[in-house]
Amino acid sequence: MQFHGTAKVNQKGHLEIGSVDTIKLAEEFGTPLYVYDVALIRERARSFKETFETLGVNAQVAYASKAFSTVAMVQLAAEEGLSLDVVSGGELYTALAAGFPAGKIHFHGNNKSLQELDMAIEAGIGCVVVDNFDELEMLVELCSSTGKSVNVLLRVTPGIEAHTHDYILTGQEDSKFGFGLENGQADKALLEAMNSGSVRLLGLHCHIGSQIFETTGFLLAARKIYAKLNEWKKLYGFEPKVLNLGGGFGIRYTEEDNPIPASRYVVAIIEEVREQADQYGMVVPEIWIEPGRSLVGDAGTTLYRTGSRKEVPDIRQYLAVDGGMSDNIRPALYQAKYEAVLAGRVLAKPEETVAIAGKCCESGDMLIWDIPLPKAEKADILAVFCTGAYGYSMANNYNRIPRPAVVFVENGEAKLVVKRETFEDMVRLDLPLKERVKSK
Numbered sequence: 001m002q003f004h005g006t007a008k009v010n011q012k013g014h015l016e017i018g019s020v021d022t023i024k025l026a027e028e029f030g031t032p033l034y035v036y037d038v039a040l041i042r043e044r045a046r047s048f049k050e051t052f053e054t055l056g057v058n059a060q061v062a063y064a065s066k067a068f069s070t071v072a073m074v075q076l077a078a079e080e081g082l083s084l085d086v087v088s089g090g091e092l093y094t095a096l097a098a099g100f101p102a103g104k105i106h107f108h109g110n111n112k113s114l115q116e117l118d119m120a121i122e123a124g125i126g127c128v129v130v131d132n133f134d135e136l137e138m139l140v141e142l143c144s145s146t147g148k149s150v151n152v153l154l155r156v157t158p159g160i161e162a163h164t165h166d167y168i169l170t171g172q173e174d175s176k177f178g179f180g181l182e183n184g185q186a187d188k189a190l191l192e193a194m195n196s197g198s199v200r201l202l203g204l205h206c207h208i209g210s211q212i213f214e215t216t217g218f219l220l221a222a223r224k225i226y227a228k229l230n231e232w233k234k235l236y237g238f239e240p241k242v243l244n245l246g247g248g249f250g251i252r253y254t255e256e257d258n259p260i261p262a263s264r265y266v267v268a269i270i271e272e273v274r275e276q277a278d279q280y281g282m283v284v285p286e287i288w289i290e291p292g293r294s295l296v297g298d299a300g301t302t303l304y305r306t307g308s309r310k311e312v313p314d315i316r317q318y319l320a321v322d323g324g325m326s327d328n329i330r331p332a333l334y335q336a337k338y339e340a341v342l343a344g345r346v347l348a349k350p351e352e353t354v355a356i357a358g359k360c361c362e363s364g365d366m367l368i369w370d371i372p373l374p375k376a377e378k379a380d381i382l383a384v385f386c387t388g389a390y391g392y393s394m395a396n397n398y399n400r401i402p403r404p405a406v407v408f409v410e411n412g413e414a415k416l417v418v419k420r421e422t423f424e425d426m427v428r429l430d431l432p433l434k435e436r437v438k439s440k
């Protein structure tokens, strides 16, 4: 088992993260519990930034907050000098509530509402990544009616199939995102933005997908974009100030995954952009990237308490935990795989193979199929690794299960950053059909 970040086994044989015993965390904060290794997030952020600095490229590393958005996380991103990618009014609100500098926020989304765009312009955000013609029209109208202007990038779809799960592909031509680069849409959008007289066109954006292990797709996207930029330079004298090549850098969930270090994607992208810009006699633009998973994915661990068992004779042993698809929908949605240990007996020898079941009323609510573990007692603590990205952010209240708390650990200290939801929260927004009749 390969641990991530500061995770290690302490003298008691317990899993420790950020020099804090996870068994103690489970006792103090309850389970399920998301635990984040803050030092690892800082290390990842610094590595991206240092790579750009070493390469001497003007850059922005924007944390894709859809991976895990909370006030504390956004503040941590600000502390590390990151920019921020938000994708909805809710994520934008979170960023502003956290005091994140508005000028470093980039606003994404394929169906931004007028209210969301208004909120973004009012806040003075750094840039809107325009996804489609309706949005461009709304923005131009908003700018004219308010007398304000806004920086924009045009999101283009380069027609590339990255090698990843179908549901997290975004660069293929048949996608709900962006202007097609090769079907004339991007050309039309460019002219509309350039001639709008209101929005300030900074450049282009492209995101080909998520959990990608190769640099090939990014390089291909850069080449396709530059071929188009060359046309635009000749036809309209347009050269981008900014090129945003998105996120999507893959991480190691299990031993089946072999990611390259995140810095290698950056080096490869920069080499390609420099070559392309040189070939067409253009200035290398500012390069922006938007990592989400690769900043927070392996920094998150979920602690569960084990519960009931069911044996299907000669077939399988089910071991249920006190969470499931309500706090981690990724196995059900993408057949995602995870590794786990019993946090109180990490070094004990595996004695049985069990299937870790969630507590939701769905047969597909399985967190891990068939993992070898030491014999789990009732109420043992199971730690599932690499749940930091798209775990809490995709959590839900299916079966009216309250969402878990979130704790940040660093240098021996644990800080609660999101409170656990309660049963009262489950009915907080409900309105009665009739006033409650007191039971006798």
Ligand SMILES: Cc1ncc(COP(=O)(O)O)c(C=O)c1O
Pocket (backbone or CB within 6 Å): 064, 067, 085, 108, 170, 207, 209, 210, 211, 246, 247, 248, 249, 290, 291, 292, 293, 294, 389
């Ligand atoms: C536009 C955009 N940028 C950035 C990201 C972050 O991706 P990841 O978490 O894989 O780095 C996503 C999600 O795939 C995205 O849609």
Ligand SMILES: N[C@@H](CCCC[NH3+])C(=O)O
Pocket (backbone or CB within 6 Å): 066, 168, 170, 210, 211, 330, 334, 389, 390
């Ligand atoms: N939610 C996805 C990735 C999101 C992609 C966002 N464009 C995952 O868990 O892998």
